[in-house]
Amino acid sequence: MITHNDRLLLGPGPSNPYPEAMEALGRPVLGHLDPDYLALMTEISGQLRTVFGTANELTLPVSGTGSAGMEACLASLLQPGEKAIVGVNGYFGERLCEVAARGGAEVVRVEAPWGRALDPEALLGARRTHPDARLLAVVAAETSTGVRNDVAPLGALRDTDTLLLVDAVTALGGSELRVDDWGIDACYSASQKCLGAPSGLAPVTLSARAVQVMQARVVPVRSFYLDLGLLQEYYLASTPRYHHTASSTLAYALHAGLARLLAEGREAVWARHAAIGARLQDALRKRGFGLVAQDGHRLAQLTATTLPEGLDEAPLRRALLQRYGIEVGGGLGEFAGRAWRIGLMGHAARERSVVALLGAVDELLG
Amino acid sequence: MITHNDRLLLGPGPSNPYPEAMEALGRPVLGHLDPDYLALMTEISGQLRTVFGTANELTLPVSGTGSAGMEACLASLLQPGEKAIVGVNGYFGERLCEVAARGGAEVVRVEAPWGRALDPEALLGARRTHPDARLLAVVAAETSTGVRNDVAPLGALRDTDTLLLVDAVTALGGSELRVDDWGIDACYSASQKCLGAPSGLAPVTLSARAVQVMQARVVPVRSFYLDLGLLQEYYLASTPRYHHTASSTLAYALHAGLARLLAEGREAVWARHAAIGARLQDALRKRGFGLVAQDGHRLAQLTATTLPEGLDEAPLRRALLQRYGIEVGGGLGEFAGRAWRIGLMGHAARERSVVALLGAVDELLG
Numbered sequence: 001m002i003t004h005n006d007r008l009l010l011g012p013g014p015s016n017p018y019p020e021a022m023e024a025l026g027r028p029v030l031g032h033l034d035p036d037y038l039a040l041m042t043e044i045s046g047q048l049r050t051v052f053g054t055a056n057e058l059t060l061p062v063s064g065t066g067s068a069g070m071e072a073c074l075a076s077l078l079q080p081g082e083k084a085i086v087g088v089n090g091y092f093g094e095r096l097c098e099v100a101a102r103g104g105a106e107v108v109r110v111e112a113p114w115g116r117a118l119d120p121e122a123l124l125g126a127r128r129t130h131p132d133a134r135l136l137a138v139v140a141a142e143t144s145t146g147v148r149n150d151v152a153p154l155g156a157l158r159d160t161d162t163l164l165l166v167d168a169v170t171a172l173g174g175s176e177l178r179v180d181d182w183g184i185d186a187c188y189s190a191s192q193k194c195l196g197a198p199s200g201l202a203p204v205t206l207s208a209r210a211v212q213v214m215q216a217r218v219v220p221v222r223s224f225y226l227d228l229g230l231l232q233e234y235y236l237a238s239t240p241r242y243h244h245t246a247s248s249t250l251a252y253a254l255h256a257g258l259a260r261l262l263a264e265g266r267e268a269v270w271a272r273h274a275a276i277g278a279r280l281q282d283a284l285r286k287r288g289f290g291l292v293a294q295d296g297h298r299l300a301q302l303t304a305t306t307l308p309e310g311l312d313e314a315p316l317r318r319a320l321l322q323r324y325g326i327e328v329g330g331g332l333g334e335f336a337g338r339a340w341r342i343g344l345m346g347h348a349a350r351e352r353s354v355v356a357l358l359g360a361v362d363e364l365l366g
Numbered sequence: 367m368i369t370h371n372d373r374l375l376l377g378p379g380p381s382n383p384y385p386e387a388m389e390a391l392g393r394p395v396l397g398h399l400d401p402d403y404l405a406l407m408t409e410i411s412g413q414l415r416t417v418f419g420t421a422n423e424l425t426l427p428v429s430g431t432g433s434a435g436m437e438a439c440l441a442s443l444l445q446p447g448e449k450a451i452v453g454v455n456g457y458f459g460e461r462l463c464e465v466a467a468r469g470g471a472e473v474v475r476v477e478a479p480w481g482r483a484l485d486p487e488a489l490l491g492a493r494r495t496h497p498d499a500r501l502l503a504v505v506a507a508e509t510s511t512g513v514r515n516d517v518a519p520l521g522a523l524r525d526t527d528t529l530l531l532v533d534a535v536t537a538l539g540g541s542e543l544r545v546d547d548w549g550i551d552a553c554y555s556a557s558q559k560c561l562g563a564p565s566g567l568a569p570v571t572l573s574a575r576a577v578q579v580m581q582a583r584v585v586p587v588r589s590f591y592l593d594l595g596l597l598q599e600y601y602l603a604s605t606p607r608y609h610h611t612a613s614s615t616l617a618y619a620l621h622a623g624l625a626r627l628l629a630e631g632r633e634a635v636w637a638r639h640a641a642i643g644a645r646l647q648d649a650l651r652k653r654g655f656g657l658v659a660q661d662g663h664r665l666a667q668l669t670a671t672t673l674p675e676g677l678d679e680a681p682l683r684r685a686l687l688q689r690y691g692i693e694v695g696g697g698l699g700e701f702a703g704r705a706w707r708i709g710l711m712g713h714a715a716r717e718r719s720v721v722a723l724l725g726a727v728d729e730l731l732g
Contacts, residue, residue: 002409002621006394013611014395024390025615029380029564031693036371041710043368063566064430064591067610069589099590179465190611198395198615200429200566222588224465225430225437242698244433245379245556249391249564250616255368327397332608 008348010020010357011329012143013170014192014199017257020025021197024256027143030248033240037248040255041235041296048203049260051172051195051266054179058211060235061191061201061254062226063246066169069188069202071099072084072226073165077186077210079219080104085126085162085293087111089119090169091144091332096137103222108133114245114334115304116147120153127162134213135163135186141171144332146293146304146341148175160215163210171191172203174273174301174345185210191250192345194301197257200250204228217283237309241305257346273349276299280344280354281305287361292339300361301349304335313338316364367685373687374714375617376723377568377695378668380558380565381711387563394595399606403614406621407601414569417561417632418553419537420545424577427557427567428592428600429612432535435554436590437465437567439531440503443552443576445585446470448500451528453477453484457510457532457698462503469588474499478581479701481511481670483663486519493528500579501529501552507537510698512659512670512707514580521549524584528541529576535559538569539627540639540667540711542710551576557616560667562712563623564617600707604674623712639715640666644721646710647671653727658705667715669708670701679704682730690726 009016030037041060046347048059062072071211074096078084084100087093089112097107110126112118118138127133136157138149152158157164163185172187173175174194179187185207192199206214206228214229221227225244261269277300281291284305292304307313313330319341320326331339343352375382396403399638414425428438442460444450450466453459455478462596463473476492480485484504493499494586502523506513514537514710523530529551537543538553540560551573558565572580572594580587580595587593591610600609643666650671658670673679679696683706686692697705710719 002406002618003402004393005396005400007396008401009395009397014397014614015397022392026388027370029383029558030371030373030382030459031375031695032565034371034373034687035692036369040368055721064434065610065612066431069593075589086562095590102586102588102590104588192395192611192613198613199398199611200613200616221470222468222470223437223441223592224461224468225434225592226589244431245558245565246431247564247566247616248380248557250566250613252368321400329397329398329399336519 006325008356009324010342010344010348011327011340011344011352013345015196015343015348017198017253018196018260018347020260021253021257024252025249026275027252032246033242038240040248040251044251044258046254047255047262048205050262051258053177053181054177054205056205057205057236058232059205060231061203062231063244064202065199066188066190066202068226069190069204070096070167072204072228073186073188075102075103075226076214076221076228077163078103078105078134079217081106083108083130083132085110085123085130085133085136086270087123087138087149089116089118089147090114090139090142091260092139092142094262096167099299115147115292117147118149120150123154124156127157127160133162135165137165140177141175141299141302143170144300146299148297148299150252151184152182163213170302173268173269175299179205191254191257194345195257196260197252197254198250200247201254203228207259217218273344276344276349276354277301277303280342283319283358291334301345304331304339305342306339317365320360326357326360372691374692374719374722376708376710376714376719377693378707378709379711381562381714381730383564383619384562384626384713386622386626387619389418390618393618398612399608404606406614406617410617410621410624413542413621413628414571416628417544417624418571418720419543419547420571422571422573423602424594424598425571426597427569428597429610430568432554432556432568433566434592435556436533438463438570438594439552439554440466441469441589441592442580442587442594443529444469444471444500445583447472449474449477449496449498451489451499451502453489453504455482455484456480456505456508458505458508462533469580481513481658482660483513484515486516489520490522493526497572499528501531505533506543507541507665507668509536509668512665512668514663514665517550518548528585529579533687536668539635541636541665545571557620560711561623562626563619563620564616567620568614596641637713639710642710642715643667643669646708649724658701666709667709670697670705671708672705679706685730686726692723694724
């Protein structure tokens with residue numbers, strides 16, 4: 001027997017979709033080669049270019065979650081034995097290393113402690129030590145710690161043969177991200193966080209030189225499902241070549257979420273997330289909670305927070321869910337068992353989320 | 367400007383979902399670690415076991431389309447350099463070869479002409495020639511030709527060290543398929559055909575000995591996203607280990623489609639598909655259409671049909687879509703430009719689909 005509980009989703013994602021995105025899920029299903037579906041995909045590519053801040057032709061949603069977007073980029077750009085420099089200061093930096101290594105790449109790690117930002121100079125230095133690196137990858141917004149890594153300085157890679165790959169799963173639509181201005185060659189995100197749609201699609205964009213790298217491969221991409229070259233021939237060719245049975249249901253919902261975001265405006269959405277996140281973080285500090293991310297590199301859309309001394313996080317988190325229907329995430333890695341991760345993303349990035357959460361926390365701790 | 371056209375989906379899939387599955391899409395989103403979501407996944411695993419006809423513990427939906435299910439099985443079971451015998455008598459047999467080869471396997475092809483069934487004796491003979499083959503793969507229902515390949519005789523592999531892998535993308539819920547009785551070790555399908563849900567999930571099941579093969583790997587699965595061992599630790603462990611942000615939206619819809627199928631009964635659903643497909647095929651023959659699949663190996667849920675001499679398929683197919691909102695598929699491979707593929711699957715496997723299609727065809731050809 002399945003119940004239908006109605007959660008306020010303030011974890012690390014999924015977030016509550018915009019009402020327009022939920023409504024769009026109910027539209028009649030289209031075939032994956034229907035002219036209407038392909039026109040919808042063309043519109044989505046255009047919306048995504050605006051949200052990413054790019055003119056890249058290869059801009060499309062992969063049929064999978066953010067992890068599929070990550071793997072699509074790494075698998076399509078790296079050949080076995082090639083070198084990838086990866087910035088690691090949290091769980092998703094680690095995942096980049098694992099996915100690259102599974103694909104047969106040689107991984108060079110550049111680390112910072114969890115909660116601290118990566119040093120762009122250290123990353124660029126690693127590139128000088130490994131000038132043959134095919135790509136350098138960083139997570140713009142570390143979902144495990146709430147840390148914002150500086151991406152713009154890495155644009156210096158545009159003068160080298162090393163591509164810049166950026167994980168924007170939690171960043172896109174939630175904080176400043178400028179693919180073309182910052183010289184990003186490959187970027188992926190996910191539909192269910194700051195874009196305000198349900199999960200299942202992973203927006204990806206590749207620069208012209210990243211496409212060239214992909215097209216110059218000698219070894220075929222090991223994955224068929226996540227081969228961005230095949231997806232380009234499906235979604236972006238004048239005569240689409242069948243690849244997989246993509247979901248018009250998820251596409252309609254993503255389109256609606258992006259339309260809502262773009263109607264508000266990209267910078268206005270960043271400002272909304274910034275204001276609401278700052279409000280939450282101030283209130284948490286007043287209550288004796290700690291903030292995991294260092295000053296000056298703290299995300300607004302995702303806050304990792306340590307609980308006041310003596311409090312047991314798991315039963316409190318369970319009570320939030322069971323009594324109030326509010327989801328927050330548990331800590332990951334070294335913060336497991338002593339931190340929460342609170343997302344204020346997309347439709348949930350608003351006053352009501354904050355007052356509901358704080359009200360419940362105060363009552364539980366009262 | 368996006369229009370919302372309402373198609374009658376009689377192509378090779380997606381099919382029109384059951385109304386219950388469409389309704390389920392609108393339910394509030396759950397987090398991917400919410401106890402309610404995990405309980406839903408447990409129910410879906412149970413439903414899938416019944417539909418597959420298996421007691422396999424590892425039975426779950428992969429977060430992707432049928433092609434993701436194919437790749438998840440091949441990538442999880444084959445190590446680089448291992449041998450895969452693949453039956454090829456259509457487009458999806460070819461795809462099995464391509465996905466296996468990209469993953470680094472050595473592929474041994476056993477062919478039959480498009481439109482003819484594979485010879486189980488030839489497949490078993492190839493296994494005797496290549497006793498070291500890790501697996502033998504066939505497509506139960508070839509979506510490109512409407513051919514049903516015999517799977518039951520391949521159960522003889524249970525006495526060997528070669529696993530039996532079966533593509534049931536179009537078969538599952540549309541025609542007889544018995545995973546345990548037939549000795550199938552790995553089987554994958556898709557949500558959007560005879561299961562009556564939207565696309566986006568790929569049900570997969572692995573036998574205990576397939577799981578052993580996976581666990582005995584020396585080389586890690588090259589894909590992180592499609593690693594069935596990691597998915598097992600996420601969905602089926604007592605303490606779920608986070609893997610990806612799975613979609614409760616698609617899970618609710620699949621659950622509703624499967625519930626409708628199981629309420630009707632597995633064998634009753636097969637019989638419904640058989641009756642409605644036979645009706646269509648008789649009517650097509652009376653109108654001078656040819657049937658691509660050989661007698662005795664013709665699927666009911668998917669009919670590949672050649673058009674009467676002198677008719678140009680593409681404009682007729684376009685007229686079906688534009689004037690009547692009816693989608694049928696074009697031919698693939700050697701049947702491109704001279705055949706249609708007509709699916710009567712799931713909710714669309716009913717009288718009204720047939721009379722609508724025949725009425726439109728008669729009017730266009732009249």
